[in-house]
Structures are given as structure tokens and as C-alpha cells.
Amino acid sequence: TKSLRETLQEVIPRKQEQLKKLKAQHAQTVLGDVKVEHVIGGMRGLKAMLWEASVLDPNEGIRFHGLTIPDCQKQLPTAPGGKEILPESMLWLLLTGEAPVEDQVRGLSAELAVKGGLPPYVEELIDSLPPSLHPMTQLGMGVAALNKESVFAEAYEKGIKKTDYWTYTLEDCINLIARLPALAARIYRNVYNPGADLPGVDQNLDLVGNYARMLGFKNEDLTEYLRLYIAIHGDHEGGNASAHTAHLVGSTLSDPYLSYSAALYALAGPLHGLANQEVLRWQLAMQKELGDNITHNQIKEYLWKTLNSGQVIPGYGHGVLRNPDPRFMALQEFCDSRPELLRSKTIQMVKKTYEVAPGVLKEHGKTKNPYPNVDATSGCVLYHYGLTQFKYYTVIFGVSRALGALTQLVWARALGLPIERPKSLSMDAIEKQIKAS
Ligand code: FCX
DSSP states (O other): OOHHHHHHHHHHHHHHHHHHHHHHHHHTTOOOOOHHHHHHTTTTOOOOOOOOOOEEEETTEEEEBBBHHHHHHHHHHHHHTOOOOOOOHHHHHHSSSOOOHHHHHHHHHHHHHHHHHOHHHHHHHHSSSSSOOOOOOOOOHHHGGGGGGOOHHHHHHHEEEEEEHHHHHHHHHHHHHHHHHHHHHHHHHHSSSSTTTOOOTTTSSOHHHHHHHTTTTOOOHHHHHHHHHHHHSSOOOOHHHHHHHHHHHHTTTTHHHHHHHHHHHHHTTTTTTTTTHHHHHHHHHHHHHHHOOOOOHHHHHHHHHHHTTOOOTTBOOSSOOSOOOOHHHHHHHHHEEEEEEHHHHHHHHHHHHHHHHHHHHHHHHSOOOOOOOTTHHHHHHHHHHHOOOGGGGHHHHHHHHHHHHHHHHHHHHHHHHHOOOOOOOOHHHHHHHHHHH
């Protein structure tokens, strides 16, 4: 079977040809209008970015190179004896557009394990940080510091051809993905279990098998959940704040470590990745106030209380989606297949909230999407399995989002995409243009 690099060597010329044709034949084709609402409304819905690995349909949700989450669950290799998608399989699919076979995935897991150790200076940096520093701040710092290792930055300094950029970028991206579990687990250990042993990378385990082990969990169900979680959070097309940030920063030829570090700080906002932490906080506050055997009516009242105090319902709404998020559904199915999870009060509450929140949000009448996004459930399952420190949840999202954001950096370099530089306008300039038209 072909290696990841051999597969990419074959795929890249085809994509380069496709881009060349688009440029030559369709550069002037109109894809949509730019309206004032786009300029003042966060560019919502504006088609303005090239992103290869996934496309998000408002109604059916995400497809990775055309495959839905259920397709991926059928087609992508799992861990030996496991049932859930391996993040390595998802990474292969995102990078190449092809579903890998088992041998290829095992080879990739082995490569990531070999490369998974942290350089001592990064360990020292992370160990020197105060445990009160938010885990996401620490993760971004660790990733940025790893740029000392960037083979792209080193080669660029020496002078390389533009057509070779992608190979060095790929090397950095694989090295970074390999190191994220050790970095993220070190942060967890330092903040929540100071002084506890931190095992090294086990060369026989897959990426998440190692991550769970380094976090200190031995429950195979949690490891399987993390595999699914990390695989399906990997990419959500290009316009979301973290992916877009990685692309913007990468477009300056900043190396993958610096680009992804910047992306992590976009992920750390409560309207984006931090929402999974906020969902847990909201859910536990509700549980504390109303007890474990909470009724639908009580949840309704609690939802109104949140809305009337001017806050958003975390885990609901989306910039693009207009239906329940298929990632939310996949995580719910994981719960449905395990009686132990169905007995959990926190997980029952997620389900009950899902049964009433869309109605309340419709009546409230503001959000364009009254349905749950993935964050509505992701943290509650972690909580049930004993990973209860919810300030850490976005770090797991950060380990995952590297799959898609870094894939696109490889593609941006392979396709020679230019520095991103949209035009901005002041309100006066907009009004001048309106008068003139
Ligand atoms: N609860 C209450 N009000 C909401 C809401 C929610 N869950 N979602 C949107 N609204 C409000 C907005 O605040 C906005 O109000 P305004 O007119 O007073 O400013 C109005 O509805 C219209 O917003 P809308 O166009 O539907 O949504 P946006 O594209 O602007 O924002 C997010 C999308 C996701 C930011 C928004 O729905 C939200 O704040 N949700 C809660 C936080 C969350 O779950 N984020 C995670 C999203 C995602 F899955 C991820 O990135 O991980």
C-alpha cells in the first residue's frame, strides 16, 4: 500500500490542474453578491475562501470530501477491536480525499507515535506556567514555542522553491499533530494532578490511545469516545474562526506552529470552542438549582431565565447550520448505545434540554438556528467518564481541530494560494459607494 506522502504526490498534481483550469476559465464567474449585510454582519454566508477538506451544508451538516459522518463511520478504519473512527483515518481522508485502508492507518499511527515526544525546552516552559493559567492559554503557548522545530521555517530561511513548500509544511503538520497529545496531557497533569506520573508515548498505541493513557484514564469506552470526538471535530469547513485564523496566519507563510497557535486562541472564545466548557457550567448550575430529577417545564423556565438575563444558551445556534448538528447526533448515538451513559443524570439532562430548547429559542425569535450544535453534548459525556475539569474541554477540541486546519495549510502551500488580504471599508466609504450607485 502507498504511504501518505506517496498518496499526496499523486493527488496534488490533479488538484493543481483543477485550480489552474478554474483560474483560466472561470476567474470572472460570479458566485454571489457582496452586500452591505455581509460587510457589517461578520461575512456570514459570503463565499470568499477556498477550503478543500470539507464543506458544510446548512441543512445536512458537514461532509468530509463528500462523506457524511455515518459514511465515515462505515468506511474509515477503527482501532484494533474498536468501533469508532480513528482520528488518523480522518486525517488521511482530509489530507488526500481518499479513505485509507487499515495498513495505511496503522503506519500513520506508528509514525505519529515515533514523533510524539516533546522537546525538553517545551516541557520546561509548560512546567513553569502557573496552574491558574487557563489550559487553552497554555496550549497556545506550547504550540507557538514548538516553532523552534519548524522544518518549513528553517528551509525557508535557507531558500527553497515555492513548489517545495508543501513537503516541509506537511512535515511540520505531522510533527505538530503527533506532539499535541503529549503537550495537552502535560497541561492536564500540571493543572489538575500536580506531581502525578506522566507516562511517555507508547509506540504501540494510536494517537488517542496514547492521549487517554497520558491523561491517566484507563477506561476503553472513554478512549473510544475521545477517538470519535477528535475525529468528528477535526474539520468544519474553512470559515469558522479557528480554521480561518490558521489559514489567514498561514497565508503570510508563518509556519504551521505559529499559524495553529493563533487558531487556538480563536477557538478559546465562548462563542466558538469554549462553548463546550460553557455548556457544562450552565448545565451544572441548572442541576444545582433544580436537582437531578428535573422536568421539561423546569428546563423551559431555566432557559427563559438565561435568555431574559441577556445571555445566550450555550451549545445552541450556529453561523451556518440550520438543523441539529450531525456531530451532536453522532455523540448522542454513542450515548444511546451504552445503557450506563443513558443512566447518567447529566446526559439525561442534555436530552431533555434538546427536547425543549428548540421550541423556546423559536419563541424567543432571535437565533436563526434554534437547534443544538456539537458543544451541547460533547462535554457532558467527558464529565460522566470522570474528566470533570471542564476548563480543559476546549483543549481536547484544540487537539482535534489541528486535523483540518493543518490539512488546509498543506493544501494552501501545494496550490500556491496567496496571502489573504480582503478589502475593508469604513461606514463613510460604504455610504459614498451607495450614493454613487
Ligand atoms: N441563545 C440565545 N441567543 C442566540 C443564540 C443562542 N444560543 N444563538 C444566537 N442567538 C442570538 C444572537 O446572539 C443574535 O442576537 P443579536 O441580534 O442580539 O446580536 C441573534 O440570535 C442572531 O444570531 P444568529 O445569526 O442566529 O447567530 P450568529 O451566526 O451571529 O452566531 C453563534 C452563531 C454560534 C455564535 C450563536 O448561535 C451563539 O452564540 N451560540 C451559543 C454559543 C455556542 O454554542 N457556540 C458554539 C458554536 C459552534 F458549534 C462552535 O464553534 O463550536
